[in-house]
Amino acid sequence: MTTIAFIVQQTMIFSIPLLIVAMGGMYSERSGVINIGLDGGMIMGAFTGTLFINMMQGNISGQGLFILALLVAGLTGFIFTALHAFASINLKANQVISGTAMNMFAPAFAVFAARLVFGTQQVPFRDTFFIRKVPLLGDIPIIGSLFFRNAYISTYIGFLIFFVAWFIIQRTPFGLRLRACGEHPGAADTVGIDVQRMRWAGTLISGFLAGIGGLAFVVPTSTESNATVYGYGFLALAVMIFGQWRSPKILGAAFFFGLMKTIASAYSAIPGIKTLPIPATVYKMIPYIATLIVLIFMSKRSQAPAAEGIPYEKTGR
Amino acid sequence: MNRKKIFALLLALLMMLSVVAACGNGETDDLHKEGKVDKDGKAEIALITDVGTIDDKSFNQGSWEGVVQYAIENDKTFKYYQPTEKSDAAYINSINLAIEGGAKIIVTPGFLFEGPIHTVQDQFPEVYFILIDGYPHKGDYVPDISDNVIGILYAEEESGYLAGYAAVHEGYRDLGFMGGMAVPAVVRFGYGFLQGADDAAAELGLAAGDINVKYTYVGNFDASPENESKAASWFQEGTEVIFACGGSVGTSVMKAAEKADAKVIGVDVDQYAESETVITSAMKNLKKSVNDAIASIYDESWEGGKAVTLDATEGYTMISMENARFEKFKQADYDAIYAKLVAGDIDITKDTDESGAQILEPTEIELDIVTVENIK
Secondary structure (H helix, E strand, O other): OHHHHHHHHHHHHHHHHHHHHHHHHHHHHHOOOOOOOHHHHHHHHHHHHHHHHHHHOOOOOOHHHHHHHHHHHHHHHHHHHHHHHHHHHHOOOOHHHHHHHHHHHHHHHHHHHHHHHHOOOOEEOOOOOOEEEOOOHHHOOOHHHHHOEEEOHHHHHHHHHHHHHHHHHHHOHHHHHHHHHHHOHHHHHHOOOOHHHHHHHHHHHHHHHHHHHHHHHHHHHOOEEOOOOOOHHHHHHHHHHHOOOOHHHHHHHHHHHHHHHHHHHHHHHOOOOOOOOOOHHHHHHHHHHHHHHHHHHHOOOOOOOOOOOOOOOHHHO | OHHHHHHHHHHHHHHHHHHHHHHHHHOOOOHHHHOEOOOOOOOOEEEEOOOOOOOOOOHHHHHHHHHHHHHHHOOOOEEEEOOOOOOHHHHHHHHHHHHHOOOOEEEEEOHHHHHHHHHHOOOOOOOEEEEEOOOOEOOOOOEOOOOOEEEEEEOHHHHHHHHHHHHHHOOOOEEEEEEOOOOHHHHHHHHHHHHHHHHHHHHOOOOOOOEEEEEEEOOOOOOOHHHHHHHHHHHHOOOOEEEEEOOOHHHHHHHHHHHHOOEEEEEEOOOOOOOOOEEEEEEEOHHHHHHHHHHHHHOOOOOOOEEEEEOHHHOOEEEOOOOOOOOOOOHHHHHHHHHHHHHOOOOOOOOEOOOOOEOOOHHHOOOOOEEEEEOO
16 A cells, blocks of 8 residues: 555656646647747746745745745746747747747756856755645545645646646637637637737746746755756657647646656566566656557547647738 | 837847846856956866766765865966766867866866877877876776876775765664666775675674665666655665765755655765755765875876875775764764774775676675665
8 A cells, every 4th residue: 555655646746747737738739839848948947946945945934935936937937938939929930949949048047047146057945845744634544645645735736737727728718719729720810819819828828837847846856956857848748749639638648657757766666566577668668659659540630739830820811 | 010029129138138147247256166267268277077067066076176175275277167968079079178278287077088088198298187086098997097197096985885884883774775877986885885784784793684775776867856756765665774876866865865754875075965864975085186186286296197096094085974964873983993994904895806807786795694685
C-alpha cells in the first residue's frame, strides 16, 4: 500500500505540471496558433515565481505565498507570450520560428536576470509549501493516503485548472468561438467573431498556464530554479498531441507520461518491477514510443485543429 | 495599424529599459562573480569551466574561488570563460579565446579537459595550464605532460572513506551512494565511502549484512526531477542518508531528503548551507590547491610536467566537521581516524587495482559487513 501511495504521490509531481501546460497548449492551438514556446513560458514562470518566493519569504510563508507566486508566474507567462501572439497574429510571422525564438530567449534571460539580482545563475528558495497530510481528508482510508498526503497545493490547483479549462472550452460560448477560430476562421469571421481577438485570448491563456506550470514543476522537485525545465514544455506538447487536443484524453496522457517517468526513476522501490530484467531506459522510452505509435495510427484521422498554424487573412476567405 | 505601432514601440522601450537597468547594475558587480580585467580587457589568470558553472556550489566553484583568492590578494587580473558546449572543440576554442584575452595561466577544472590540454600544451609553451582532476594524455591514460602543465589529482577515496565512516558511527545503517557519472573522481569517492562504512561497522562489532548501501550512477550532473524521484524512492525504501556525489545532483537529493526527513552528505565543497538535511560534506580542497598552484608560478617554484595526487597528509581531502550536523560522531573521533589516514595505516582500494586495471563494479570491492545493492 505504501508503495502504491508513493507511486501515486510521485506521479503527481510529474503529471500535474504536464497537465496544466498541455491544457494551455490546447487553448492556443485550438484557437489556431501553434505555441511551441511553452517551454520558454515555463522557464519564465519558474524564474519569476521563485524570485518572488525568494524575496517575500522573510515576510510570508506557507500556502498563501505559494499561491501568490503561482499567480506571479502565470502573469509572467501571460506577458511573455504576448510577444508570440503579437508576432504570430498581428505580424503573421511563422509561428514555429517565433515560438523557437521564445524558447531560446527565456533561459538566456533567466540566467542573465538571475545573475544581476543574485550574482548566481540559480534562484534558491525555501520550501514551506510541502503538505505532509491534508487535515481531515488525509485520514480517509486509501484515498487519503493516495491523494491527500505528501502533496503540494499545486496538485489540487492543477486539477481545478483542468476542470475549469475543460468546462470553458467545451461548454461556454467563448469556448465555442475559440474552437471555431481554430477550425475555420473564415466561417467564424462571417458570423461576426473577431478572429484576431479570439486567437489573442487563446495564446495568452496558454502563456498564463505555461507560467503556472513552470513554477508548479520547479517547487516540488528542486530547491532552486536554474533557468531550465528540462524540456518539460516540449513534453507537454507531446502530451497534448497524444491527447489529440481533447481535454479528457490530455488528462489521461499526462498521467500516463507521469507514471512512466516515475517508474523509470523510482523502479528500484517498486517490487516486481525491480526484479524484471528490463533496463530502466526502456521505461524512459515508453512515453515517446507510445506517442509515435499514436501519431502513426491517428495520422489519418488526427483531430488537430484544421486551421492551426495558418495566420488568418481576411482577404483570403 | 496605429495600435500595432504603439505596441511595438512599447515592447522596444521595455527591451531598452531592461538593458539600461543591466548596465546600471554592472558597476557594483561583485569581483567574485565577474573577475577583473585591465583597461584593454585582458586578464592574466583564466579559468575555463567544464559542464558546470562557476556557481555550481561544487567543483567549478571551488576552483574558481582559488583563482579569486589568489588574484585579489596579489592584485592580478582574472576572468572565467564558459565553453559553449561540452566538446573538445568548444574547450579548445575557449582556451584560445582565453589566451587571446591575455591569459598566462589557465585553470581547467575537470578530467574532460585531458584531451584538449593534450592538444594545446605544446602550441602555447609560454602559457601555464593547471588541470584539476586529470592529466593530459593521448587517450590511453599514459601521462604525456609538457613542462608548462601540471595535473592535479585528489585521493577522493579518502574523503569518501571518512564520510562513510562518520555516517555509520553516527548510527546510520541504510546508506545510499548516488554518483553523477562514473568518472574516476566519482568512482573513487564511492569506493571510499563503501570501505569507510565497512571499517566503521567492524569497529562497532556489527554482523555481516547489518549495513546496506544502495549504489548507483545517475548518468548526469544535473538537478532534475528524475534524480529527485530516484532519491525519493530510496528514502521511501528506508535509506537514511544518501551521499550525493555529482555536482547539482545534490540539489535534487536534498529536496527529496527535505520531504522525507532524511539526510544527505554533500560533496567537493562544504554544502551545509544548501539545506538543513546536509549532515556533512566529503570535500577536497580545490580552493587551496588552485591557489597554491598559481602561487608557485609567480614565486617561481613551479614544478610542471607531472601529475600530483593530493591527499590527507597535507590536508587536501577531508569531511566538513566545522558545519557538520552530527550528534554522535565527535571531533575527537574524526581526529583519531584522520590521524590514522595521514599515518598511512588505512589501505583504501581506489578505482584501479594493483595492476592498474579499472575496477568497474562496486561489488568487486572487498567488504566484510556492508552489502552493496548495485542499482543500474
